[in-house]
Amino acid sequence: VWVISASRTGASQFREKLISINPATTPRVFTISALAYAMLRTQAIHASAGEVNLKMLTGPQQEARIREILANSATNWPAKWKSALNTKVFASDLRRWIDINRATKQWHPDPALAKPLKDFVNILLTQAAAATELSYTEANLNATELLNSDEFVATKHFSPKAIIVDDLHDFDQSQLDLLVALVKQTSYCFVTSNADAAVLSFRGVGIETTKRFQ
Numbered sequence: 456v457w458v459i460s461a462s463r464t465g466a467s468q469f470r471e472k473l474i475s476i477n478p479a480t481t482p483r484v485f486t487i488s489a490l491a492y493a494m495l496r497t498q499a500i501h502a503s504a505g506e507v508n509l510k511m512l513t514g515p516q517q518e519a520r521i522r523e524i525l526a527n528s529a530t531n532w533p534a535k536w537k538s539a540l541n542t543k544v545f546a547s548d549l550r551r552w553i554d555i556n557r558a559t560k561q562w563h564p565d566p567a568l569a570k571p572l573k574d575f576v577n578i579l580l581t582q583a584a585a586a587t588e589l590s591y592t593e594a595n596l597n598a599t600e601l602l603n604s605d606e607f608v609a610t611k612h613f614s615p616k617a618i619i620v621d622d623l624h625d626f627d628q629s630q631l632d633l634l635v636a637l638v639k640q641t642s643y644c645f646v647t648s649n650a651d652a653a654v655l656s657f658r659g660v661g662i663e664t665t666k667r668f669q
Contacts, residue, residue, distance in 0.1 A: 457615040458484040459634065461625040469621050483615070487630045488591045490637070491598035494613060495589070498601055501608045510588045517590050518546045521579065525549075530575050533567060553579070554592040558628035595629035602636040614640035623648035631667060 458473075460466040466486045473482040492511050499507040512520065525540050532540060539545040553576055556562065563569045583589065589597070601607050618638060620626075623646050626634060638644045 456483065456617045456619065458482065458619045458621060459487055459490070459637070460484070460621040461487060461627075461630055462622075465622050465625070487626065487633055488594055490613065491591075491594040491633055492589075494598045494601060494607070494609070495594060497609045497612070498607060508587055510586070511594060512588055512590055514550070517550050518543070520582070520588075521546045521550055521553075524575065524578055524582065528575065528578055530571050530578070532571050549575075554590065554627070554629070557592050557596060558632070592627075592629045595633045599629075599633045599636050602633070602640070610640065613637065617641055617643040617645070620644065620646040620648075628667075 458466070458469050460469060463486055466484050466489075470482050470484040473480060473484065488511070492509070496507060496509050499509055522541070522543075525546065536545075552572075556572075556576070563572055580593075583593070602610070602613065618641050620634065623634075
């Protein structure tokens with residue numbers, strides 16, 4: 456039985472609770488993105504017949520990469536944005552927008568904004584691929600695609616008998632897609648969700664996540 460949480464905090468709290476009930480147990484509690492990384496690393500090791508250097512970037516590390524690209528790329532941003540390009544707030548907002556965009560595949564409706572955003576995302580993804588770096592969102596998306604394909608070499612190792620999902624309301628779209636792919640590999644799934652407790656609404660999570668899962 457696996458317990459899957461959207462965040463490290465949630466996973467840690469659930470793990471500690473299970474250990475307090477039975478100190479002799481070793482709970483199998485994971486974040487959804489940790490499972491994504493494990494899947495991608497397993498596949499990469501198989502493909503390369505050896506160790507791989509696959510890096511998952513934290514939020515601050517992602518924003519640092521974004522700021523580097525903003526400072527060095529020739530992306531033609533709208534004039535009204537140029538004064539904000541070098542600020543931490545712009546990098547932070549851009550990271551959140553990119554995560555939502557990559558998960559939902561929804562571009563900005565204004566063509567004048569959509570083009571520079573697409574250009575920037577292409578540069579970001581190209582550089583990340585060259586450095587074997589992944590954001591949490593990209594890891595979730597790639598792992599979902601892998602698990603849904605016939606090429607994955609370790610499907611049986613990611614097919615528990617049952618899955619307990621903690622705080623479904625805090626799963627974003629990329630996490631939800633991977634969760635659904637994992638649930639298809641199991642026989643039983645129990646989910647807890649309370650939209651009133653959602654603390655990550657800026658990532659597009661909450662009651663809509665629960666509705667999409669149903």
